[in-house]
Amino acid sequence: MNFSEFMTITAKTVDAALDRYLPPETADPKVIHASMRYSVFAGGKRIRPALTLAAAKAVGGDQARALPAACAIELIHTYSLIHDDLPAMDNDDMRRGKPTNHKVFGEDIAILAGDALFTHALHLLVQVGRDTGISPSVLLTVVEEVTKACGSSGLIGGQMMDLMAEGKSLVEEDLVRIHSAKTGALFRVAVRAGAMLGGGSDEDLAVLTAYAENFGLAFQITDDILDVTGDQAVIGKLVGSDARNRKTTYATLFGIPEARRKAEQACSEALTALDRLGKEADFLRHAVQFVALREY
Amino acid sequence: MNFSEFMTITAKTVDAALDRYLPPETADPKVIHASMRYSVFAGGKRIRPALTLAAAKAVGGDQARALPAACAIELIHTYSLIHDDLPAMDNDDMRRGKPTNHKVFGEDIAILAGDALFTHALHLLVQVGRDTGISPSVLLTVVEEVTKACGSSGLIGGQMMDLMAEGKSLVEEDLVRIHSAKTGALFRVAVRAGAMLGGGSDEDLAVLTAYAENFGLAFQITDDILDVTGDQAVIGKLVGSDARNRKTTYATLFGIPEARRKAEQACSEALTALDRLGKEADFLRHAVQFVALREY
Numbered sequence A, B: 001m002n003f004s005e006f007m008t009i010t011a012k013t014v015d016a017a018l019d020r021y022l023p024p025e026t027a028d029p030k031v032i033h034a035s036m037r038y039s040v041f042a043g044g045k046r047i048r049p050a051l052t053l054a055a056a057k058a059v060g061g062d063q064a065r066a067l068p069a070a071c072a073i074e075l076i077h078t079y080s081l082i083h084d085d086l087p088a089m090d091n092d093d094m095r096r097g098k099p100t101n102h103k104v105f106g107e108d109i110a111i112l113a114g115d116a117l118f119t120h121a122l123h124l125l126v127q128v129g130r131d132t133g134i135s136p137s138v139l140l141t142v143v144e145e146v147t148k149a150c151g152s153s154g155l156i157g158g159q160m161m162d163l164m165a166e167g168k169s170l171v172e173e174d175l176v177r178i179h180s181a182k183t184g185a186l187f188r189v190a191v192r193a194g195a196m197l198g199g200g201s202d203e204d205l206a207v208l209t210a211y212a213e214n215f216g217l218a219f220q221i222t223d224d225i226l227d228v229t230g231d232q233a234v235i236g237k238l239v240g241s242d243a244r245n246r247k248t249t250y251a252t253l254f255g256i257p258e259a260r261r262k263a264e265q266a267c268s269e270a271l272t273a274l275d276r277l278g279k280e281a282d283f284l285r286h287a288v289q290f291v292a293l294r295e296y
Helices: A003-021 A030-040 A047-058 A063-085 A101-105 A107-131 A136-150 A155-165 A172-197 A202-229 A250-254 A256-273 A279-293 B003-021 B030-040 B047-058 B063-085 B101-105 B107-131 B136-150 B155-165 B172-197 B202-229 B250-254 B256-273 B279-293
Strands: none
Touching (some): A003 A107, A030 B155, A063 A107, A063 A155, A063 A172, A063 B107, A107 A136, A107 B063, A107 B107, A155 A172, A202 A250, A256 A279, B003 B107, B030 B063, B030 B107, B047 B279, B063 B107, B136 B155, B136 B172, B155 B172, B172 B202, B250 B256
């Protein structure tokens, strides 16, 4: 199975699980569930949950035990997109080729749908996780790490720094700090959660953490490059938005060739980190190629 | 110690713990922490955490073990107020005699501060809870119940139904459904978490759940009455807002005398529920008098 086949199968598994785990649209209050589902099933590539499942496999674990955490992380990713897109934040009208949540449901429902997705993510992580037979102690560690990654030193802190940085000129150190919080923290916990739920050793966890941090960095740099060079029809949102918002990115700070070099360097370090893992880590290796070569 | 002394001591204990548990304002990004702390220390009465601590005591448990959960529930309450006050939601400028979070920090930061308070609530519940020596299994049950209470069948669902109900005429059944989700669910889990962390039996849990549901109902009806009869200077927000927003409440649906009768009935059922508990439950009994007689 090559990586693209793995991604297709994983996305199907994750989508089916998300459909089972989310409240149905027929449950009251219907509109909040419709709004949650609208953004969850709006064409996400499911990269984060794929990393969670691949990390569980890489340490020789059972992917099924990591599935609730994988889905929780995808719901958290969706919640952060809904809130970031709000008029009071980045004010984006389109996401993945579709109108953003608040354009369809209104700001009030979009705020609540984001809140509800985050809440539901943690609920299913615990509830389904227990049913899956994961030890309470491991599950608590995962909840602790996930909530840490989402807090004011992670996801939320990164968005906060990003809002404050608009129109300011940044140096590389600032960029690293913003991105390691805003994008990096969730990639990191996606991989670590998979490794923990798969029963990985402390040494496994250390190398996979190094992998995840470099993967996240490469992903972010590629994202910045695509905002300049990308094809709008493929990406599904306006390109050039960073320049219009006067945002400093890896592309604007270093220029495209040097940004590419930095992305390649991070990819190479991500691969090196996996050296002591065997064939079971191949999907994590392929994921690096995928992120380096992606066009959307 | 009478109830008012208990509330004073409890509020001090909870405030000191919240100050320890929240990131300091000196930590980056400073403004998000300033915003979180602004609303947390804006004069909340700490009724929910007091119930958590009192429930732990009522079942003969150690209140210190319930303190992280008590604080988590207060942070969740604060998060829900910040988001409910937003312009896209209830659009309130004042809360507890002070400008609402978004009036001081802007909508973007207010949304993120709410998100961060909820995130931090769950993080501290798990992290400090473990350090306090609570069994992982009990802690997971508390996280599961707290996230359930905050989701689309609890807090968020109640706010959603409340938004949809504005300007519509409701019957008592609708009111009960909205309030048991919007206000009741958090009171319920505040009491249940205290009872579970205090080591209560299933029977304890059952009677305390009945207590909490009736307490929450009495609290809500009193809140509706105070919106008509209250003194703005004492309550710290505009009175009459329900009438202006064309909201159906217990006061508008039944009139003040009948609403009072219903509140008294709920108080009486809350007290009856405690019959089989001893003197340790006295603070829960006094809390009922407090809610029935409160003027703010």
